[in-house]
Amino acid sequence: EPEVTQTPSHQVTQMGQEVILRCVPISNHLYFYWYRQILGQKVEFLVSFYNNEISEKSEIFDDQFSVERPDGSNFTLKIRSTKLEDSAMYFCASRIPPGNTIYFGEGSWLTVV
Amino acid sequence: RKEVEQDPGPFNVPEGATVAFNCTYSNSASQSFFWYRQDCRKEPKLLMSVYSSGNEDGRFTAQLNRASQYISLLIRDSKLSDSATYLCVVEGFGNQFYFGTGTSLTVIP
Numbered sequence: 001e002p003e004v005t006q007t008p009s010h011q012v013t014q015m016g017q018e019v020i021l022r023c024v025p026i027s028n029h030l031y032f033y034w035y036r037q038i039l040g041q042k043v044e045f046l047v048s049f050y051n052n053e054i055s056e057k058s059e060i061f062d063d064q065f066s067v068e069r070p071d072g073s074n075f076t077l078k079i080r081s082t083k084l085e086d087s088a089m090y091f092c093a094s095r096i097p098p099g100n101t102i103y104f105g106e107g108s109w110l111t112v113v
Numbered sequence: 114r115k116e117v118e119q120d121p122g123p124f125n126v127p128e129g130a131t132v133a134f135n136c137t138y139s140n141s142a143s144q145s146f147f148w149y150r151q152d153c154r155k156e157p158k159l160l161m162s163v164y165s166s167g168n169e170d171g172r173f174t175a176q177l178n179r180a181s182q183y184i185s186l187l188i189r190d191s192k193l194s195d196s197a198t199y200l201c202v203v204e205g206f207g208n209q210f211y212f213g214t215g216t217s218l219t220v221i222p
Contacts, residue, residue, distance in 0.1 A: 035212075045210065104156040105156060107156050
């Protein structure tokens with residue numbers, strides 16, 4: 001069964017450093033997402049991406065964050081100048097056009113120390 | 114007002130019991146509805162889509178009431194392996210998916 005893959009599965013970084021989380025969405029999917037989940041809290045929407053541009057973003061997704069689809073297969077989330085409160089599980093998700101549900105990767109657990 | 118609201122539980126039920134979870138959503142224009150299951154520190158996985166006519170998949174039954182903006186999930190004959198957090202998910206404007214806080218279920222032997 002096709003799946004969304006994410007790397008790394010776990011990353012520890014020092015406060016102030018930049019982090020890049022990588023995702024390979026399911027190959028025929030057209031919409032891509034990043035979500036985050038702080039431990040013990042709900043899954044929160046960060047950003048959606050379609051046709052090589054951001055289609056929606058939440059209040060969380062400020063100038064500290066950026067997304068890119070550099071080569072037609074990878075979909076990356078860059079977090080600049082990480083803060084302690086950025087520690088969370090970051091999920092990438094993808095789907096085919098509307099009407100279908102989204103499929104999640106296994107997540108990248110980010111710990112900022 | 115939250116987009117999606119769920120009772121967080123926890124629900125602790127014996128094996129074999131029937132348990133029901135409820136969820137309300139705020140945007141009457143929402144079109145797609147889902148139940149996801151999330152195990153501890155794992156990704157959410159689709160359990161089932163929810164249709165207006167109601168749908169059933171084995172021991173699981175989902176219902177949607179558009180007039181009341183209410184979604185439900187019924188689990189019959191609970192198994193130990195059903196222990197997880199159940200997430201109500203609603204597709205909103207701009208292809209966003211809104212998640213409820215999740216309802217925690219523990220099935221006890």
